[in-house]
Amino acid sequence: MLRHPVLRRLLPGFALSYVGEGMGLLAVSWLAIQLAPQANAGVWVAAAVAAYTLPGALGTVLFARVLSGRSGAQLAAWDAVVRAVMLGAIPVVHLAGALDISWYTVLLGLSSLLRSWGSAGRFTLIAELLPAEHRLAGNALIGLFSEASTLVGPALAALLIAAGGPVLVIAVAAATFAVLAVSYLLAVPRTARAPIEERRGSSLAGFTAIWRDRRLLGLSALTFGFFFLYGPVQVALPIHVAEALDNSAGTLAAFWTAFGVGAIIGGFAAGYLRRWRLWPTTIAIVLGWGAALLPLGVGAPIGVALVAIAIGGLIWAPYPATTMALLQRSTDGAARAPVLAAYAAITTLSVPLGTIAAGPLITGVGAEATILAAAVLTVAFGVIAAAVAISRAVRVRSAYDLADVETPGKESVRQLDPEPLP
Template sequence: MPPDTATPRFPRSSPYWPVVTHPLLRRVLPGLAVSALGDGMALVAVTWLALQLAPHGQRGTWTAVAVAAYTLPSAAGTIAFGRRLAGRSGAQLAGWDAVLRAGALAAIPAAHLAGTLTIGLYVALLAASSLLHSWGSAGRYALIAELLPERDHLPANAVLGIMGQAATIAGPPLAGILIGAAGPVWVIALDALTFAVLALTYRLALPRGTRADPTEAVPSRTAGLGVIRQHRTLRGLLALTFGFFLLFGPFYVAMPVVVTEELHGSATTLGLYYTAFGAGSLLGGLVTGHLRRWPLWPTTIGIVVGFGAAMLPLGLDAPVGLSLPAFALAGLLWAPYTSTSMALFQRSTTGARLPQALAAYSAVIVLAVPLGTMLGGPLTATIGARHTLLLCAAATIALGVAAAALARLPRRPSPTGDDPTGVGPAPGRQPRPDDAVGAGTT
């Protein structure tokens, strides 16, 4: 066989090879990995510092408020900064998010040293740090679309997911060690440092982005939602993801109750379930890049159905020997979801519209899990923890089946002039034979 037609050997045959060897992305990936580890440590440090700062008797309330402040304000930031950030490049959006995170988080140890850190100031600084988080997330995925061809979008999305999953496994134990040695405020200081490294990486490793043509009409604050409304598949994807994450939220309430009251287990038993889920997620992230030839929309729906099925043993009072592997399988299925859904966005729209749509998507989705967690409280109290898990698993399966049925309905031409499939060729891209398949048609 001639050398130019020989099948490449590993690692060049890996779908991740074009991602990790890209001349620009390979400069950014180390900064993203360091920042992901910092966020993994923050999972523990944010709550631990809130427990230390909160008045006695109000610790539970303030801890919940602190956790919410670290994520939820990003939804407001999507609308508040919609006009100002429209047309910015992916690197600029992600870089500014990193700068704000670094500055706001660094103010926490600074206030601690000055003796002025109160629980109210702490929560305010956490909220400030998250204002651009939806834009930063949108910027990372927009950067992938800007730098890589479509065939490499899914593996590149998976690389981001793998970093996050690995950090979720390694970050909390590392945070525990550092908190024991120096205290949670210095773990947050370290998290701020990782974001400063990431911001510097974006600034030095990538060419400076440009703003959209000033002659273009100024978009509204909710332009991203308008982009989603114009695409049937994106509308469906937003609804599917919101429902999927909403139904996962009650797990955080019901699972600890099941472990302690029904399985009569300890915190170690609960940690074992979390570890199994994390290990499955890491494996699922590694597998995701190899799904790039699969049709995206059916794959995304199939993940939802499979995840619900994998969660059923938890609600059916299965023994630990069965429910634990099933929970690991659920983690494996959970991991590719973000990558495939982001790839659907990257395939559906380009240019300045992509970050706007992704930011709007993130702003809506960030509300889903907290709302589901809040729903889990009254559900668990009313029907019991085991039945709550069973209900959520069955509802997740039903959600996926409904999405599959709706995806097969005949598509009418869009009155806006957009591709009626919703995932057809984006502007400037030639149609491909599998576009219809990717839209869930046969």
């Protein structure tokens, strides 16, 4: 990434836009709190936060016919333009005195319509420009920007909110996406921005491709379950700190900071895992994250729990890079971007659904038991995935052995598939 003549010119835009994304994590909900009527503030705040992400899943279907066959640079640039324009409209409407919670929610929803396609575009561009052996490192660097933004972005947003309010933060975030859009225009050659082909796919082409390919379906199911089980942790951890620990905002911040520091270290490490087999590594991440959550679920002391969550962040961080490398390896040409967009839509939906499921669970059994349940189910999910992978590998190995016996003197078919996928 650092040596590639195109990608290295995009890195400042990537870094800046991820900082803007991190700032939005705080500013979106804070402005929603200020705009929402007191009578039903919770409903409106939840709607605004959801509008900032969930419409991306809908956009995967709505714009598939238009965007199928487009290059990674085109997809990522269009997402950056839409986000810059729609987020930039929020301070404009505010200055006009017309911004209310309903307009705010609509503009947030419009800004996220191409979110899944933008994610697909970034990783498609990496697959288009980097050789296969360097894609994992490229994915890891993008993931590292994302992890770092969760530490830097909210802190910067807090300073700007104190200085000028949350509308100012959203204006700055819009500017970062504008810079990214210009970066794609200036840094990526016209040939790399050209459509891969003119053919238009169906609106469900990406989902159909995943459904028909056992490898892609297995990876998508693993990711959906993994992220779904992470959703309850996001809700239960603050309540656990308030109820079972010392009810301190500083303690909660320490947990997320420990996770973030571990994730940054893990993000760096992910770039050096290219010699590791991707499927076993990905399944091991699921098992390791579930195991790291266990101390929180059994009421471990704060010091032990902080170390555990830091180790969990370290283990968690390589997951997006390894899964994206598997997807990049399993797709090519015009089929890649629709599949990556559909996969991004699946991940976009999984965490909010897990968060919604956490409410009744926490009410019924408590926050600590909810974390324990999420940890145990995550480990169980990883064990099931490992069993499926081992079973598949045994069947494939048996087929290879049979092929070797039946075709003596020919090149072993093993060389054609060094890492069979479940």
